[in-house]
Amino acid sequence: MMIDPVCGMEVNESSPYKTMYKGKIYYFCSAMCKKAFEKDPEKYLREGPKGMPGEEDHH
Numbered sequence: 001m002m003i004d005p006v007c008g009m010e011v012n013e014s015s016p017y018k019t020m021y022k023g024k025i026y027y028f029c030s031a032m033c034k035k036a037f038e039k040d041p042e043k044y045l046r047e048g049p050k051g052m053p054g055e056e057d058h059h
Contacts, residue, residue: 002026006033008049 001010009029011017017028021041028034036053037044044050 004029004033004049005044006036006049007052 002013002015003009004011005026005028007029011027011029013027015027015029017031017034018025019028019034019038020026021037026037026041028037032052032054
């Protein structure tokens, strides 16, 4: 199992949500997490998972 670098959830390597960054493949639980990572990958790699992105969009 891989760890989603955005929310911290375990993700199967068969996840359709993945991206390559600096030669490494990162896996995500959702398109939302993938989008958040691609927007600012260094933030998540430096600071670790932040929980589900886009919470403010649900209010």
